[in-house]
Amino acid sequence: MKTTWLRWSVMTFGVAVLGGPALAQNGYIGDDTCKICHQDLYDSYMQSGHPWMLVPTNRQQPAADLYPHGVPLPELPQGVTWDQVDYIFGNFSSGHGYVVGTNAEGTQGIVLNRGFPYNFCVRCHTTGYDPTGGPTNGITGSWVQNGIRCEGCHGPGEQHATSFGGNPPDLNEARAVCANCHYAGTDVERIDFTPPEPDQEGFGSFGHHPQAEQLLRSPHKNGDCSWCHDPHKSTFFPEEGGVIKHCTDCHDAKQHPLPPAMAHVDCVECHMTEGGGHRHIHLFQIMTQPIAAADNVYVDETDQKTYWNVDANGNAFLTLDLVCLTCHNGQEAFAMTLEEAAAEAQGIHVPTVLTVDIKVNGQDDFLLVQQDQQVSVDASVAPGASQNVPATWWILASTNFGWFYWDPIFDGWLPGLYPSLVDFGVFEVQDYNLYNDTLPPGTYSFWLAVFANDGAMDVDVVPVYVLP
Numbered sequence: 001m002k003t004t005w006l007r008w009s010v011m012t013f014g015v016a017v018l019g020g021p022a023l024a025q026n027g028y029i030g031d032d033t034c035k036i037c038h039q040d041l042y043d044s045y046m047q048s049g050h051p052w053m054l055v056p057t058n059r060q061q062p063a064a065d066l067y068p069h070g071v072p073l074p075e076l077p078q079g080v081t082w083d084q085v086d087y088i089f090g091n092f093s094s095g096h097g098y099v100v101g102t103n104a105e106g107t108q109g110i111v112l113n114r115g116f117p118y119n120f121c122v123r124c125h126t127t128g129y130d131p132t133g134g135p136t137n138g139i140t141g142s143w144v145q146n147g148i149r150c151e152g153c154h155g156p157g158e159q160h161a162t163s164f165g166g167n168p169p170d171l172n173e174a175r176a177v178c179a180n181c182h183y184a185g186t187d188v189e190r191i192d193f194t195p196p197e198p199d200q201e202g203f204g205s206f207g208h209h210p211q212a213e214q215l216l217r218s219p220h221k222n223g224d225c226s227w228c229h230d231p232h233k234s235t236f237f238p239e240e241g242g243v244i245k246h247c248t249d250c251h252d253a254k255q256h257p258l259p260p261a262m263a264h265v266d267c268v269e270c271h272m273t274e275g276g277g278h279r280h281i282h283l284f285q286i287m288t289q290p291i292a293a294a295d296n297v298y299v300d301e302t303d304q305k306t307y308w309n310v311d312a313n314g315n316a317f318l319t320l321d322l323v324c325l326t327c328h329n330g331q332e333a334f335a336m337t338l339e340e341a342a343a344e345a346q347g348i349h350v351p352t353v354l355t356v357d358i359k360v361n362g363q364d365d366f367l368l369v370q371q372d373q374q375v376s377v378d379a380s381v382a383p384g385a386s387q388n389v390p391a392t393w394w395i396l397a398s399t400n401f402g403w404f405y406w407d408p409i410f411d412g413w414l415p416g417l418y419p420s421l422v423d424f425g426v427f428e429v430q431d432y433n434l435y436n437d438t439l440p441p442g443t444y445s446f447w448l449a450v451f452a453n454d455g456a457m458d459v460d461v462v463p464v465y466v467l468p
């Protein structure tokens with residue numbers, strides 16, 4: 001996987017210099033052809049942003065219902081009329097897109113909302129961009145299709161299509177392709193971050209679409225974008241189901257409880273905060289020191305630019321002003337200082353009350369297993385405020401042939417309905433294995449209960465049915 005990332009960065013660098021070596025070749029056939037055999041994928045992809053990134057107008061006002069999801073056409077800048085406009089872009093998610101066309105001085109290929117040429121932008125907003133072709137409508141280079149079409153990620157599909165689905169485009173390369181466009185600044189090795197000017201409001205900026213460089217510095221660096229995203233479905237419009245894996249599909253929600261007053265806050269709202277006007281930041285890890293975003297930077301000697309701090313292991317962390325203070329500002333929730341946030345953030349997921357957790361094959365709920373299937377039972381205990389308080393521990397299994405209790409001295413199961421430990425101080429237990437074997441057919445349930453002498457208690461049970 002490391003090598004994948006290496007290739008990402010190499011490709012990114014290559015593209016920055018050459019303008020897209022992989023895409024500059026021939027053999028493109030266009031997504032209308034892909035559609036013939038991949039209709040379902042095509043339909044969902046047309047509801048997502050990529051193909052809509054650059055839409056030609058033919059210098060006429062497009063139909064009002066051009067965009068999916070009821071998104072309206074953009075409003076034209078003051079004094080601009082549709083007969084000056086060649087393209088709309090960036091409109092898909094917001095209806096606030098920009099337009100490219102001929103300005104008042106008669107120069108074509110200008111972003112009319114801003115007045116600068118579109119040249120630099122076009123490579124990431126098209127398919128099969130070739131900087132040596134063109135110019136096209138006043139824009140440097142030529143391209144095969146407007147927007148990011150099937151072959152914008154999969155590469156030319158001619159061979160594949162003409163061999164009736166043989167020679168499929170290389171998906172490994174397709175993954176690497178995300179990083180070609182979804183990075184900010186100069187490369188994916190460093191995270192660009194510009195602190196605010198001394199007289200400016202706000203937190204500072206990661207720049208545009210820095211997802212790849214952030215992911216590379218996150219605990220998910222060994223994964224790739226399609227761990228969590230289906231690139232053929234929209235993420236901006238959640239009902240399209242573009243996010244295919246949520247935090248709690250891979251991380252146990254029960255092991256990450258929050259103070260009860262904040263139980264309604266979703267993992268993403270803290271760990272991928274949009275704080276400070278950013279999009280969802282893909283760093284995932286949160287620091288617990290009182291360091292402001294503007295101070296979490298270093299200046300690179302070689303280019304004198306500011307970059308986000310990275311620790312000795314290559315990991316970058318979200319600062320607490322981006323996370324807690326965006327809600328704890330006296331409006332959405334009571335105001336906090338950075339120091340207060342740091343004190344509260346430390347150990348925020350450590351339960352304050354005694355909690356027990358028993359898992360069978362990693363599951364919390366009722367489980368059906370085959371007779372020859374391994375059954376693994378693990379116990380966890382988080383003491384909360386009851387650390388070392390004497391307690392009665394019950395570790396039990398009910399079976400078709402009676403009750404069993406787990407005996408700590410025997411380190412195994414004995415018949416009978418007895419407590420496992422009496423007047424024994426509560427201590428932290430993490431995934432202690434209690435059983436790992438097959439079971440005869442029948443109905444079972446595994447119990448873990450701790451009753452502390454200070455009144456704190458918790459019970460957990462997992463029923464298991466072993467098929468005959």
Ligand code: HEC
Binds near residue numbers: 034151160162
């Ligand atoms: C003539 C029909 C046809 C056309 C046209 C076609 N494909 Fe395919 N494609 C197939 C078939 C058949 C498969 C194999 C499906 C399977 O085994 O699940 C396939 C598989 C794929 C795969 C998956 C390969 C893998 O390793 O799983 C990708 C990616 C793909 N096509 C992309 C495209 C793209 C991009 C286009 C347009 C440039 C396109 N296809 C056009 C028929 C076609």
Ligand code: HEC
Binds near residue numbers: 091121180208
């Ligand atoms: C390195 C590739 C790259 C370049 C160069 C690039 N963009 Fe983008 N652009 C992207 C990506 C990736 C996204 C979508 C990701 C996101 O919105 O987080 C995007 C999205 C946009 C959006 C839509 C934002 C929205 O709110 O929906 C606009 C507008 C835009 N770009 C304008 C430009 C302009 C203008 C330029 C040239 C000055 C430019 N881009 C250059 C990659 C690029």
Ligand code: HEC
Binds near residue numbers: 050231
């Ligand atoms: C934004 C980049 C991107 C675009 C645009 C895109 N794909 Fe894909 N596609 C991928 C990636 C990445 C995978 C591998 C996903 C995975 O590993 O789970 C993939 C997988 C596939 C597969 C095989 C697995 C599956 O989901 O069935 C097919 C077939 C395919 N794409 C066809 C297409 C077609 C046809 C289009 C245009 C309608 C298209 N793709 C547009 C990136 C893209």
Ligand code: HEC
Binds near residue numbers: 224
């Ligand atoms: C561990 C899961 C995960 C991984 C890996 C991941 N993302 Fe995301 N991404 C998300 C989630 C969750 C959202 C926010 C969805 C929401 O709630 O709107 C998101 C949002 C986005 C958005 C929409 C803009 C925004 O910020 O809301 C873009 C673009 C994006 N991701 C691109 C990428 C790219 C490119 C990669 C690979 C470099 C990647 N993501 C890797 C989970 C992930």
Ligand code: HEC
Binds near residue numbers: 052
């Ligand atoms: C050629 C450049 C390019 C490539 C390659 C590319 N993207 Fe994008 N991506 C964009 C642009 C530009 C947008 C903005 C679309 C918009 O705002 O309408 C975007 C938007 C997105 C979005 C939000 C779209 C939505 O409808 O929710 C996600 C998620 C995303 N990209 C993920 C990926 C992933 C994953 C890959 C790799 C498989 C990838 N992108 C490859 C340029 C690219």
Ligand code: HEC
Binds near residue numbers: 219220268286
């Ligand atoms: C596809 C599975 C997957 C998804 C989805 C996923 N993660 Fe992870 N996550 C992992 C893996 C694997 C690790 C690395 C575990 C390790 O290093 O031991 C990890 C590590 C982490 C870490 C660092 C762990 C630590 O102990 O410090 C954090 C924090 C984290 N993820 C948060 C999240 C959040 C928040 C989300 C949702 C936005 C999420 N993850 C989505 C698989 C996933």
Ligand code: HEC
Binds near residue numbers: 327333334344
């Ligand atoms: C999405 C918004 C949001 C974010 C982000 C957020 N909080 Fe909260 N938090 C709340 C709300 C709402 C309450 C309820 C208190 C109120 O109504 O003012 C709350 C309450 C709390 C409480 C009081 C708990 C109690 O039992 O009374 C603490 C402590 C707290 N937050 C700490 C944090 C810390 C530390 C962070 C950052 C790691 C954080 N919060 C991030 C919205 C948020």
Ligand code: HEC
Binds near residue numbers: 251253262270287346
């Ligand atoms: C109110 C903000 C907030 C919310 C919501 C939140 N977290 Fe956290 N999370 C934190 C903070 C702060 C830390 C760092 C705590 C520390 O280092 O002591 C953290 C640490 C983590 C870690 C790494 C350390 C560990 O305990 O393993 C993981 C994994 C994690 N959170 C997962 C999740 C998941 C999954 C969710 C949703 C079920 C979630 N978090 C919801 C603030 C939050």
